[in-house]
Amino acid sequence: MDQSIINSYNEAKKLYAAHGINVDEVLEKLAEIKISLHCWQGDDVQGFLFKDKELSGGIAVTGSYPGRASTPDELRKDLEKALSLIPGKHKVNLHAIYADTDEKVDLDELEPRHFANWVEWAKEQGLGLDFNPTCFSHPKAADGFTLSHADEEIRNFWIKHCKASRKIAESFGRELGQPCVTNFWVPDGYKDTPVDRLAPRARLRDALDEVFSEEIDPQYNIDAVESKLFGIGSESYVVGSHEFYMGYGLTRGKAICLDAGHFHPTEVISNKLSSILMFSEQLLLHVSRPVRWDSDHVVTMDDELLEIARELVRGDLLPRTNIGLDFFDGSINHVAAWVIGTRNTIKALLRAMLEPVAELKKIELEGDYTSRLALVEEFKSYPFGAIWDYYCASQNTPVRENWLAEVKTYEKEVLSAR
Numbered sequence: 572m573d574q575s576i577i578n579s580y581n582e583a584k585k586l587y588a589a590h591g592i593n594v595d596e597v598l599e600k601l602a603e604i605k606i607s608l609h610c611w612q613g614d615d616v617q618g619f620l621f622k623d624k625e626l627s628g629g630i631a632v633t634g635s636y637p638g639r640a641s642t643p644d645e646l647r648k649d650l651e652k653a654l655s656l657i658p659g660k661h662k663v664n665l666h667a668i669y670a671d672t673d674e675k676v677d678l679d680e681l682e683p684r685h686f687a688n689w690v691e692w693a694k695e696q697g698l699g700l701d702f703n704p705t706c707f708s709h710p711k712a713a714d715g716f717t718l719s720h721a722d723e724e725i726r727n728f729w730i731k732h733c734k735a736s737r738k739i740a741e742s743f744g745r746e747l748g749q750p751c752v753t754n755f756w757v758p759d760g761y762k763d764t765p766v767d768r769l770a771p772r773a774r775l776r777d778a779l780d781e782v783f784s785e786e787i788d789p790q791y792n793i794d795a796v797e798s799k800l801f802g803i804g805s806e807s808y809v810v811g812s813h814e815f816y817m818g819y820g821l822t823r824g825k826a827i828c829l830d831a832g833h834f835h836p837t838e839v840i841s842n843k844l845s846s847i848l849m850f851s852e853q854l855l856l857h858v859s860r861p862v863r864w865d866s867d868h869v870v871t872m873d874d875e876l877l878e879i880a881r882e883l884v885r886g887d888l889l890p891r892t893n894i895g896l897d898f899f900d901g902s903i904n905h906v907a908a909w910v911i912g913t914r915n916t917i918k919a920l921l922r923a924m925l926e927p928v929a930e931l932k933k934i935e936l937e938g939d940y941t942s943r944l945a946l947v948e949e950f951k952s953y954p955f956g957a958i959w960d961y962y963c964a965s966q967n968t969p970v971r972e973n974w975l976a977e978v979k980t981y982e983k984e985v986l987s988a989r
């Protein structure tokens with residue numbers, strides 16, 4: 572390791588030690604945190620099961636940056652590249668449409684064998700896998716309804732798909748020796764104001780009860796449910812609203828998934844973590860960045876990211892929180908998007924772990940809000956960068972922006988040939 576990185580690290584360590592922070596221990600803890608990299612950033616949410624299907628479900632990818640993956644092998648190669656530039660050992664989050672098979676198989680017939688190549692790859696790479704049923708981009712979702720559809724036949728198709736997804740997830744958990752988090756997000760909703768808000772929600776509740784009717788060992792699979800305020804084409808009403816899934820998750824023992832882009836523009840998820848985990852065992856996060864709407868921009872080191880990280884650290888909520896990413900920007904290099912968003916998420920956690928939490932809590936309890944504000948603000952310019960650089964180097968990943976040259980080379984040698 573470069574001596575200047577070690578020197579800066581040792582100097583920075585002293586400043587943190589003066590506030591009782593053991594930086595070596597912090598880095599050990601940081602290395603334990605797994606971030607789930609969403610495969611769908613790599614190909615603009617296309618998947619491989621149905622070729623040339625338009626993205627539906629009220630989500631949108633903008634941009635046409637060249638080189639996106641169009642086969643499972645390409646996607647895995649791109650993920651490997653991204654992961655080699657990100658410190659730590661992580662997970663990859665698959666959607667059902669990313670099945671790696673030559674068979675012509677519909678969503679309701681998917682089986683673990685259609686993901687065998689993914690499992691083999693995850694084993695080779697030492698990665699965990701997470702999973703999602705894909706309740707969009709399919710003819711049976713064309714009118715915007717899936718699990719809450721009024722037509723029983725369509726509803727049953729989606730129930731079958733979701734059940735199949737849980738079996739696939741269970742197989743991931745068994746094979747990889749770590750739980751697979753299966754996230755259920757359905758886009759169902761109306762563009763315009765509905766007359767009946769209740770009936771679709773009753774259908775969704777019953778459909779989900781059916782989906783979850785089979786017990787699966789939580790050491791293999793953890794179910795999560797994701798709400799949304801609105802989507803494109805479901806501006807007036809979304810069946811699976813926040814209140815719906817708060818109720819559902821809490822009464823059924825399911826993890827609630829909070830996506831940073833699924834709330835009112837000024838509403839933040841950082842302020843929800845401690846409330847939900849007051850009553851729920853587990854949480855799933857979709858760390859994203861909404862810009863004016865649920866635009867799924869690449870995660871940057873903004874105030875909300877830092878606040879999410881602080882909440883997790885200050886409340887000791889990390890052991891009960893599964894951290895997934897959810898953005899899809901088609902306007903920049905797809906591999907770089909993963910690297911930027913994931914490195915930022917880890918860096919934000921590091922920054923939060925380098926705050927004198929015990930001291931700050933004591934000051935707050937004593938009512939010394941002047942010192943609270945002063946210290947929090949001063950810590951914003953403490954030399955966390957030196958610790959981050961050391962961490963990246965010690966994990967054999969590029970320091971600072973050095974990863975960018977590697978992505979540029981990869982773009983020239985691999986992506987541009989696609």
Ligand SMILES: C[C@H](O)[C@H](O)[C@@H](O)C(=O)CO
Nearest residue numbers: 611630703756830857897
């Ligand atoms: C592709 C994902 O399932 C999707 O992004 C979902 O998690 C979501 O956030 C929809 O807005």
Ligand SMILES: [Mn+2]
Nearest residue numbers: 797830857897
């Ligand atoms: Mn999401």
